[in-house]
Amino acid sequence: MNVQSFKAVVIGGSAGSTEVMVKLFSYLPERLELPIIFVNHLHPEDDGGLVEYLSCQTALRVEEAADKEHIEGGTIYVPPADYHLLVESDLTFSLSIDRKVKYSRPSIDVLFESAAMAWNDRLIGIVLTGASHDGSDGVRAIHKYGGLTIAQNPDEATYPIMPQAAITTGCVDKILPVAGIGLFLQACLGHNTVPELKKVNAHD
Amino acid sequence: MKLHEIENIEVELLLEAIFQRYGYDFRGYARASIRRRIKQFMEGSKIATISEMIPRVIHDESLFNEMVREFSITVTEMFRDPAMFLALRENVLPVLKSYPYIKIWHAGCATGEEAYSLTILIKEYGLAERATIFATDFNDHALSLAKTGIYDLNNAKQYSLNYQKAGGNGSFADYYHSRYDAMMMNNELKKKITFANHNLVVDQVFSETHLIFCRNVLIYFNRELQDRVLQLFHESLVHGGFLCLGTKESLMFSRVEDRFKTIDKKNKIFQKID
Ligand SMILES: C[S@@+](CC[C@H](N)C(=O)[O-])C[C@H]1O[C@@H](n2cnc3c(N)ncnc32)[C@H](O)[C@@H]1O
Numbered sequence: 001m002n003v004q005s006f007k008a009v010v011i012g013g014s015a016g017s018t019e020v021m022v023k024l025f026s027y028l029p030e031r032l033e034l035p036i037i038f039v040n041h042l043h044p045e046d047d048g049g050l051v052e053y054l055s056c057q058t059a060l061r062v063e064e065a066a067d068k069e070h071i072e073g074g075t076i077y078v079p080p081a082d083y084h085l086l087v088e089s090d091l092t093f094s095l096s097i098d099r100k101v102k103y104s105r106p107s108i109d110v111l112f113e114s115a116a117m118a119w120n121d122r123l124i125g126i127v128l129t130g131a132s133h134d135g136s137d138g139v140r141a142i143h144k145y146g147g148l149t150i151a152q153n154p155d156e157a158t159y160p161i162m163p164q165a166a167i168t169t170g171c172v173d174k175i176l177p178v179a180g181i182g183l184f185l186q187a188c189l190g191h192n193t194v195p196e197l198k199k200v201n202a203h204d
Numbered sequence: 205m206k207l208h209e210i211e212n213i214e215v216e217l218l219l220e221a222i223f224q225r226y227g228y229d230f231r232g233y234a235r236a237s238i239r240r241r242i243k244q245f246m247e248g249s250k251i252a253t254i255s256e257m258i259p260r261v262i263h264d265e266s267l268f269n270e271m272v273r274e275f276s277i278t279v280t281e282m283f284r285d286p287a288m289f290l291a292l293r294e295n296v297l298p299v300l301k302s303y304p305y306i307k308i309w310h311a312g313c314a315t316g317e318e319a320y321s322l323t324i325l326i327k328e329y330g331l332a333e334r335a336t337i338f339a340t341d342f343n344d345h346a347l348s349l350a351k352t353g354i355y356d357l358n359n360a361k362q363y364s365l366n367y368q369k370a371g372g373n374g375s376f377a378d379y380y381h382s383r384y385d386a387m388m389m390n391n392e393l394k395k396k397i398t399f400a401n402h403n404l405v406v407d408q409v410f411s412e413t414h415l416i417f418c419r420n421v422l423i424y425f426n427r428e429l430q431d432r433v434l435q436l437f438h439e440s441l442v443h444g445g446f447l448c449l450g451t452k453e454s455l456m457f458s459r460v461e462d463r464f465k466t467i468d469k470k471n472k473i474f475q476k477i478d
Contacts, residue, residue: 067423067452068234068430080452086236088426089212094234095423095452098277114236117208145208 012108013128027182029190112138121146130162232429286369312421316350353389
């Protein structure tokens, strides 16, 4: 199957997805070559809290995406609170304060649709646990432009609505439990995994 | 050729057609948002492909006007990012107070909420008498709403909270009266603001300005256009004048970066020093 060589991974989730992200970190290669962009429905006033929290959970670089910045491999990006995050074809980011999409800003659909245009068949899109339908149009777009789509197995998700909505579009290539997503990413992105950091932060 | 490449061509051709036919120049806009809006517009008006829009837009001016409305998203609110207004009150207004006359240009004011917020701030600081406030946008529809100063009363609670966080020293309710579900801004505030059409891409500088306020407009532009507009702002400011950008915007991609001093990094307040 995966003879495709991928250039980027986009991940979306809401309720419960930060914990899943942290689990996925332990599967990621130490020398990650591509960018991972993670949209989580944040509280509008979250002020860098998510970046800080995720940074404590991985040795990889975690950054808040900045407007017109070049997207670098080996980095995990999250959008600033209350902005949509989009990918341009020249592989820079754009931010926008356009209307909420499906009650959300940042919106997973907005990120996925723009990333699908930028990376087309070199993109992996993953929908994790969450209590909304955001991400389903995004999955459609990634599928349309030739990328690979994965949904977390709804039976295992804390909130099954979001992965289920993605699956219902008929555009999801793989339905996997978290461990399965981790192993799949490991297999396509390289072999050396990041040693799990000792959890020594205030959020625990 | 792949699907996305074909679509990119269609978008370029459409923007070129709009520019040549109507003079509206969206060619320097960040593509991802524009593409999203084109697609939304297509869905709304049952057009199947982007290239199909080209003849329609060229021959049907009213369709074009609808499209421009969709293109210039006017999402805004009062005292958005209260911390920035607080910083303005604490670090910029005291300096402006030393001028006998102050000219303020609020570019990309959309439906006016921010312009009213700024005017309230100016008034509370006792500068209303000597201030001239221009609020501009290139969207006439948004400007006409701004001029009426009528907003949804449902937002009043949020706005009032923002106002307090912005360091407001009165009560937000003193600045409007309510009628049914509408919040109508006081005449006194309305008279203080001159709303006018100005397109940042093609129109001229505002001369001798003391404060330029332009938030969440540059994020819609590509690097080159950001640079051009920031040069326009630089030219428009008096020496020592202030520039206030959106919280996630920067001078980083502009050649005028070095000609400004950063007054407040987090709230994106800059001062022209050169
Ligand atoms: C997202 S709104 C920002 C409103 C407000 N400043 C805020 O931050 O809440 C962007 C505004 O920029 C305006 N705009 C976009 N391109 C413009 C141009 N070339 N010239 C003038 N205004 C423009 C749009 O019409 C829209 O009202």
